[in-house]
Amino acid sequence: ETGVTQTPRHLVMGMTNKKSLKCEQHLGHNAMYWYKQSAKKPLELMFVYSLEERVENNSVPSRFSPECPNSSHLFLHLHTLQPEDSALYLCASSQEGSAGELFFGEGSRLTVL
Amino acid sequence: GENVEQHPSTLSVQEGDSAVIKCTYSDSASNYFPWYKQELGKRPQLIIDIRSNVGEKKDQRIAVTLNKTAKHFSLHITETQPEDSAVYFCAAKSGTYKYIFGTGTRLKVLA
Numbered sequence: 188e189t190g191v192t193q194t195p196r197h198l199v200m201g202m203t204n205k206k207s208l209k210c211e212q213h214l215g216h217n218a219m220y221w222y223k224q225s226a227k228k229p230l231e232l233m234f235v236y237s238l239e240e241r242v243e244n245n246s247v248p249s250r251f252s253p254e255c256p257n258s259s260h261l262f263l264h265l266h267t268l269q270p271e272d273s274a275l276y277l278c279a280s281s282q283e284g285s286a287g288e289l290f291f292g293e294g295s296r297l298t299v300l
Numbered sequence: 301g302e303n304v305e306q307h308p309s310t311l312s313v314q315e316g317d318s319a320v321i322k323c324t325y326s327d328s329a330s331n332y333f334p335w336y337k338q339e340l341g342k343r344p345q346l347i348i349d350i351r352s353n354v355g356e357k358k359d360q361r362i363a364v365t366l367n368k369t370a371k372h373f374s375l376h377i378t379e380t381q382p383e384d385s386a387v388y389f390c391a392a393k394s395g396t397y398k399y400i401f402g403t404g405t406r407l408k409v410l411a
Binding site (some may be wrong): 191227243290 | 303304309332334342343345346349389396397398399400401402403404
Protein backbone atom coordinates (compact mmCIF):
# COMPACT_ATOMS: atom_id res chain seq x y z
CA GLU A 188 0.00 0.00 0.00
CA THR A 189 1.18 3.50 -0.73
CA GLY A 190 0.08 6.97 0.35
CA VAL A 191 -2.55 7.42 3.03
CA THR A 192 -5.14 4.70 3.62
CA GLN A 193 -8.30 4.98 5.69
CA THR A 194 -10.70 2.37 7.02
CA PRO A 195 -13.57 1.90 6.99
CA ARG A 196 -14.59 3.79 3.85
CA HIS A 197 -18.22 3.88 4.97
CA LEU A 198 -19.68 3.70 8.46
CA VAL A 199 -23.26 3.91 9.71
CA MET A 200 -23.75 4.16 13.44
CA GLY A 201 -26.40 4.96 15.98
CA MET A 202 -26.01 7.75 18.47
CA THR A 203 -25.16 5.37 21.30
CA ASN A 204 -22.55 3.34 19.41
CA LYS A 205 -18.78 3.46 19.82
CA LYS A 206 -16.69 3.10 16.69
CA SER A 207 -13.24 4.06 15.46
CA LEU A 208 -11.80 5.37 12.22
CA LYS A 209 -8.30 4.29 11.27
CA CYS A 210 -5.66 6.01 9.18
CA GLU A 211 -2.25 4.76 8.10
CA GLN A 212 0.37 6.68 6.15
CA HIS A 213 3.15 4.98 4.19
CA LEU A 214 5.02 8.16 3.28
CA GLY A 215 7.36 8.50 6.25
CA HIS A 216 5.77 11.81 7.18
CA ASN A 217 6.07 13.38 10.63
CA ALA A 218 2.61 14.96 10.95
CA MET A 219 -0.91 13.52 10.66
CA TYR A 220 -4.26 15.32 10.55
CA TRP A 221 -7.98 14.71 10.89
CA TYR A 222 -10.27 16.94 8.81
CA LYS A 223 -14.06 17.03 8.64
CA GLN A 224 -15.62 17.66 5.23
CA SER A 225 -19.27 18.75 5.17
CA ALA A 226 -21.28 19.92 2.19
CA LYS A 227 -20.70 23.56 1.19
CA LYS A 228 -18.25 24.16 4.04
CA PRO A 229 -14.48 24.51 4.02
CA LEU A 230 -12.46 21.58 5.23
CA GLU A 231 -12.40 21.85 9.01
CA LEU A 232 -9.24 20.92 10.84
CA MET A 233 -9.99 18.76 13.87
CA PHE A 234 -6.66 17.48 15.17
CA VAL A 235 -2.98 17.50 14.26
CA TYR A 236 -0.32 15.16 15.58
CA SER A 237 3.37 15.72 15.10
CA LEU A 238 5.69 12.91 16.09
CA GLU A 239 2.83 11.35 18.07
CA GLU A 240 2.13 14.50 20.09
CA ARG A 241 -1.09 16.43 19.62
CA VAL A 242 -0.23 19.93 18.45
CA GLU A 243 -3.64 21.23 17.38
CA ASN A 244 -7.10 20.66 18.79
CA ASN A 245 -9.65 22.97 17.19
CA SER A 246 -12.39 23.03 19.83
CA VAL A 247 -13.66 19.64 18.80
CA PRO A 248 -16.38 18.09 21.02
CA SER A 249 -15.13 15.42 23.40
CA ARG A 250 -17.27 12.80 21.65
CA PHE A 251 -14.37 12.74 19.14
CA SER A 252 -11.20 11.33 20.65
CA PRO A 253 -7.99 11.02 18.63
CA GLU A 254 -5.18 8.59 19.23
CA CYS A 255 -1.75 8.47 17.61
CA PRO A 256 0.19 5.38 18.76
CA ASN A 257 3.08 5.98 16.34
CA SER A 258 4.02 8.27 13.49
CA SER A 259 2.32 6.06 10.88
CA HIS A 260 -1.06 5.47 12.51
CA LEU A 261 -3.88 7.75 13.57
CA PHE A 262 -7.26 6.85 14.99
CA LEU A 263 -10.44 8.79 15.62
CA HIS A 264 -12.60 7.22 18.31
CA LEU A 265 -16.29 8.07 18.08
CA HIS A 266 -18.74 7.94 20.98
CA THR A 267 -22.35 9.17 21.37
CA LEU A 268 -22.28 11.13 18.13
CA GLN A 269 -25.04 13.38 16.85
CA PRO A 270 -26.69 13.33 13.41
CA GLU A 271 -24.92 16.61 12.57
CA ASP A 272 -21.62 14.74 12.86
CA SER A 273 -22.45 12.92 9.65
CA ALA A 274 -19.73 13.92 7.18
CA LEU A 275 -16.67 12.74 5.31
CA TYR A 276 -13.70 12.43 7.65
CA LEU A 277 -10.39 12.88 5.89
CA CYS A 278 -7.02 11.90 7.23
CA ALA A 279 -3.91 13.61 5.87
CA SER A 280 -0.19 13.59 6.44
CA SER A 281 2.68 15.97 5.72
CA GLN A 282 6.40 16.26 6.22
CA GLU A 283 6.84 19.48 8.13
CA GLY A 284 10.22 21.08 7.90
CA SER A 285 10.41 20.45 4.15
CA ALA A 286 7.75 21.09 1.47
CA GLY A 287 4.91 20.51 3.91
CA GLU A 288 2.42 19.36 1.26
CA LEU A 289 -0.71 17.66 2.56
CA PHE A 290 -1.49 14.19 1.27
CA PHE A 291 -5.04 13.02 1.89
CA GLY A 292 -6.60 9.63 2.34
CA GLU A 293 -9.82 8.61 0.54
CA GLY A 294 -11.89 9.46 3.58
CA SER A 295 -14.40 7.67 5.81
CA ARG A 296 -18.03 8.53 5.04
CA LEU A 297 -19.83 8.59 8.40
CA THR A 298 -23.60 8.54 8.80
CA VAL A 299 -25.06 8.95 12.27
CA LEU A 300 -28.67 7.82 12.61
CA GLY B 301 -10.20 34.57 12.45
CA GLU B 302 -8.31 33.78 9.29
CA ASN B 303 -10.32 32.70 6.30
CA VAL B 304 -10.05 32.01 2.58
CA GLU B 305 -12.83 33.08 0.23
CA GLN B 306 -13.22 31.14 -3.00
CA HIS B 307 -15.27 32.07 -6.07
CA PRO B 308 -17.25 30.96 -7.92
CA SER B 309 -18.91 28.11 -6.08
CA THR B 310 -19.94 26.51 -9.37
CA LEU B 311 -18.52 26.97 -12.86
CA SER B 312 -19.66 25.47 -16.15
CA VAL B 313 -17.50 25.80 -19.26
CA GLN B 314 -17.56 24.32 -22.73
CA GLU B 315 -14.89 21.78 -23.52
CA GLY B 316 -11.82 23.55 -24.83
CA ASP B 317 -12.56 26.81 -23.05
CA SER B 318 -10.60 28.16 -20.09
CA ALA B 319 -11.66 28.12 -16.45
CA VAL B 320 -10.54 30.51 -13.73
CA ILE B 321 -11.09 30.10 -10.00
CA LYS B 322 -10.16 32.85 -7.57
CA CYS B 323 -9.26 32.87 -3.89
CA THR B 324 -8.62 35.64 -1.40
CA TYR B 325 -6.89 35.07 1.92
CA SER B 326 -6.84 37.18 5.05
CA ASP B 327 -3.67 36.14 6.89
CA SER B 328 -0.76 38.14 5.51
CA ALA B 329 1.64 35.59 7.03
CA SER B 330 0.43 32.94 4.55
CA ASN B 331 3.34 31.69 2.48
CA TYR B 332 2.18 28.55 0.68
CA PHE B 333 -0.88 28.18 -1.55
CA PRO B 334 -1.86 24.71 -2.80
CA TRP B 335 -4.77 23.77 -5.07
CA TYR B 336 -6.53 20.45 -4.68
CA LYS B 337 -8.82 18.58 -7.09
CA GLN B 338 -11.42 16.25 -5.64
CA GLU B 339 -13.36 13.94 -7.93
CA LEU B 340 -16.61 12.40 -6.71
CA GLY B 341 -15.90 9.84 -4.01
CA LYS B 342 -12.15 10.36 -4.24
CA ARG B 343 -9.50 11.99 -2.10
CA PRO B 344 -8.44 15.62 -2.60
CA GLN B 345 -5.28 15.55 -4.72
CA LEU B 346 -2.71 18.29 -5.01
CA ILE B 347 -2.59 19.56 -8.58
CA ILE B 348 -0.40 22.64 -8.28
CA ASP B 349 0.99 24.91 -5.62
CA ILE B 350 2.82 28.19 -5.30
CA ARG B 351 5.00 29.75 -2.65
CA SER B 352 4.99 33.37 -1.64
CA ASN B 353 8.30 34.18 -3.30
CA VAL B 354 6.88 33.36 -6.75
CA GLY B 355 4.22 35.21 -8.75
CA GLU B 356 3.23 32.54 -11.25
CA LYS B 357 3.68 28.83 -11.82
CA LYS B 358 2.60 26.70 -14.75
CA ASP B 359 2.27 22.97 -15.29
CA GLN B 360 0.98 22.05 -18.76
CA ARG B 361 -2.66 23.22 -18.90
CA ILE B 362 -2.74 24.42 -15.30
CA ALA B 363 -1.33 27.66 -13.93
CA VAL B 364 -1.53 29.50 -10.65
CA THR B 365 -0.92 33.21 -10.08
CA LEU B 366 -0.32 34.97 -6.78
CA ASN B 367 -0.72 38.65 -5.92
CA LYS B 368 0.63 39.03 -2.39
CA THR B 369 -0.22 42.71 -2.17
CA ALA B 370 -3.88 42.07 -2.88
CA LYS B 371 -3.83 38.67 -1.10
CA HIS B 372 -5.31 37.00 -4.18
CA PHE B 373 -4.37 33.80 -5.93
CA SER B 374 -6.03 32.14 -8.89
CA LEU B 375 -6.14 28.82 -10.70
CA HIS B 376 -6.25 28.84 -14.48
CA ILE B 377 -7.10 25.75 -16.52
CA THR B 378 -6.78 26.07 -20.30
CA GLU B 379 -8.22 23.78 -23.00
CA THR B 380 -10.55 22.17 -20.50
CA GLN B 381 -11.50 18.52 -20.92
CA PRO B 382 -14.40 16.51 -19.44
CA GLU B 383 -11.99 14.81 -17.02
CA ASP B 384 -11.28 18.23 -15.49
CA SER B 385 -14.80 18.13 -14.01
CA ALA B 386 -14.39 17.98 -10.23
CA VAL B 387 -14.43 20.13 -7.10
CA TYR B 388 -11.37 22.35 -6.73
CA PHE B 389 -10.18 23.68 -3.36
CA CYS B 390 -7.70 26.41 -2.67
CA ALA B 391 -5.82 26.71 0.60
CA ALA B 392 -3.48 29.13 2.31
CA LYS B 393 -0.87 27.96 4.78
CA SER B 394 0.50 30.23 7.50
CA GLY B 395 2.82 28.51 9.90
CA THR B 396 3.32 24.85 10.63
CA TYR B 397 0.19 22.69 10.28
CA LYS B 398 -2.08 25.67 9.67
CA TYR B 399 -3.96 25.22 6.38
CA ILE B 400 -7.06 27.33 5.78
CA PHE B 401 -9.23 25.99 2.96
CA GLY B 402 -11.70 27.68 0.65
CA THR B 403 -15.26 26.37 0.27
CA GLY B 404 -14.57 24.73 -3.08
CA THR B 405 -15.61 25.28 -6.71
CA ARG B 406 -17.56 22.66 -8.61
CA LEU B 407 -16.30 22.75 -12.18
CA LYS B 408 -18.35 21.15 -14.95
CA VAL B 409 -16.83 20.82 -18.38
CA LEU B 410 -19.56 20.33 -20.97
CA ALA B 411 -18.71 18.15 -23.94
